Amino acid sequence: SQTIHQWPATLVQPVGSPLSLECTVEGTSNPNLYWYRQAAGRGLQLLFYSVGIGQISSEVPQNLSASRPQDRQFILSSKKLLLSDSGFYLCAWSEAHSANNEQFFGPGTRLTVL
Amino acid sequence: DAKTTQPPSMDCAEGRAANLPCNHSTISGNEYVYWYRQIHSQGPQYIIHGLKNNETNEMASLIITEDRKSSTLILPHATLRDTAVYYCIVRASYNNNDMRFGAGTRLTVKP
Numbered sequence: 309s310q311t312i313h314q315w316p317a318t319l320v321q322p323v324g325s326p327l328s329l330e331c332t333v334e335g336t337s338n339p340n341l342y343w344y345r346q347a348a349g350r351g352l353q354l355l356f357y358s359v360g361i362g363q364i365s366s367e368v369p370q371n372l373s374a375s376r377p378q379d380r381q382f383i384l385s386s387k388k389l390l391l392s393d394s395g396f397y398l399c400a401w402s403e404a405h406s407a408n409n410e411q412f413f414g415p416g417t418r419l420t421v422l
Numbered sequence: 423d424a425k426t427t428q429p430p431s432m433d434c435a436e437g438r439a440a441n442l443p444c445n446h447s448t449i450s451g452n453e454y455v456y457w458y459r460q461i462h463s464q465g466p467q468y469i470i471h472g473l474k475n476n477e478t479n480e481m482a483s484l485i486i487t488e489d490r491k492s493s494t495l496i497l498p499h500a501t502l503r504d505t506a507v508y509y510c511i512v513r514a515s516y517n518n519n520d521m522r523f524g525a526g527t528r529l530t531v532k533p
Binding site for chain 1 (some may be wrong): 452456463464467468471499509521522523524525527
């Protein structure tokens, strides 16, 4: 069966510090991968998605970047965090080339920037 | 993708059916209706999806009106663990890379 992992679960970082959040998927090949952010009390905002290694699409201009160095690894990064980067970051995967594919979400990382 | 409208909150008594409505009046013919839920501090969980026929699985039933402009998610016997935010999303079948989550409906199941 497929599983998706995210770490760390929680993170407190000072403004201006770098960020690296990791997401890995097991039990599937060539998945579509996604990064979402959820601000407190709000819906999810799609940040990035990837259909393959090295292929990243950005949905909104921001202080963050994403990379996919391996088929089942998706990394969210920042060189200098802003206060507004605080939120709940969720990684998700879906099967590629499937018309009815649902997305499967990881447990999330709660980031607080102070 | 079509926009959806959901009530911000609902209450339901434990053991009773929870009926969560969703309006999607601008839905296109190739767009599916998806339902997810998010329990506090967890990632969203897929519940069910459909195109035009009613669907049922072990978690819920999805009733889509004949004109497809609205749908209802039914949890037949709500439990306290069903307390969550429920998201109704419509998405084109060709659009594998976008699942737009709105504010959803916060369902509170009360004992």
